[in-house]
């Protein structure tokens with residue numbers, strides 16, 4: 599990749615992550631809990647799925663980053679999210695929002711808007727979720743995206759400008775912007791959306807990269823590039839979504855920092 603697009607390249611951040619695995623507090627959904635923990639471990643981070651309001655604030659103060667995902671939403675989750683965000687912010691730690699299916703119901707629309715107002719460091723979602731969060735029409739079907747990343751790019755830029763967050767839109771070719779800078783990241787595999795919770799797990803990985811990066815834009819690019827290169831590698835020889843899933847974990851783990859920078863397909867947008 600062109601090294602001028604980030605201050606710290608994906609490979610530099612991956613080296614940091616592997617040298618000192620960051621503790622990442624993941625408040626995520628019941629579907630993703632096990633899958634995301636394995637993704638973070640394979641990539642080189644240290645995940646902990648801690649969400650109860652009684653301890654979430656205290657835990658956020660000792661974690662390197664917090665990630666918040668509304669996939670299986672309920673009042674206890676929301677209470678844990680709110681107090682965890684308060685703890686992360688008090689400790690000066692980044693937090694990442696994944697607005698799963700935020701177009702689908704009144705509860706999700708309201709919760710996503712409330713969380714957005716708490717100023718996430720990074721927002722990561724599929725194109726349908728980012729469109730909805732940006733106040734535009736979304737064709738999302740439940741948790742699955744049904745819009746192209748391209749149609750969400752203008753909304754993502756606007757969302758980044760108004761929220762102050764780095765916005766990462768994922769799909770066939772990903773898009774990352776902080777409102778000023780913008781890049782596209784190619785790679786991955788069509789088997790990825792056929793493996794549940796890989797998007798949720800990527801949100802966790804954004805937290806891991808944010809914990810070690812100086813700049814959240816570089817963190818989002820690093821996490822998405824790591825995923826894209828590992829996804830491309832895992833696709834080779836995979837017979838379908840099942841064998842892809844196993845190969846993907848191996849590829850996340852086996853990717854060296856130098857190879858990540860060499861194989862990352864990041865371009866200016």
Ligand SMILES: Nc1ncnc2c1ncn2[C@@H]1O[C@H](COP(=O)(O)OP(=O)(O)O)[C@@H](O)[C@H]1O
Pocket residue numbers: 723724725741742743768769770771772785786787788789790791795796797798800822825826829
């Ligand atoms: N058609 C595709 N080809 C290649 N990679 C894809 C494709 N669709 C999604 N991905 C990748 O899958 C990962 C999860 O993205 P996505 O499916 O958009 O999230 P979500 O699971 O939240 O809907 C991202 O790394 C994205 O780049």
Ligand SMILES: Cc1ncsc1CCOP(=O)(O)O
Pocket residue numbers: 627629630669670698741793794795796797798799
């Ligand atoms: C299937 C499902 N239902 C509620 S959350 C969830 C997982 C969604 O995961 P992802 O957004 O990564 O596809």
Ligand SMILES: [Mg+2]
Pocket residue numbers: 698699723724741797798
């Ligand atoms: Mg998702």
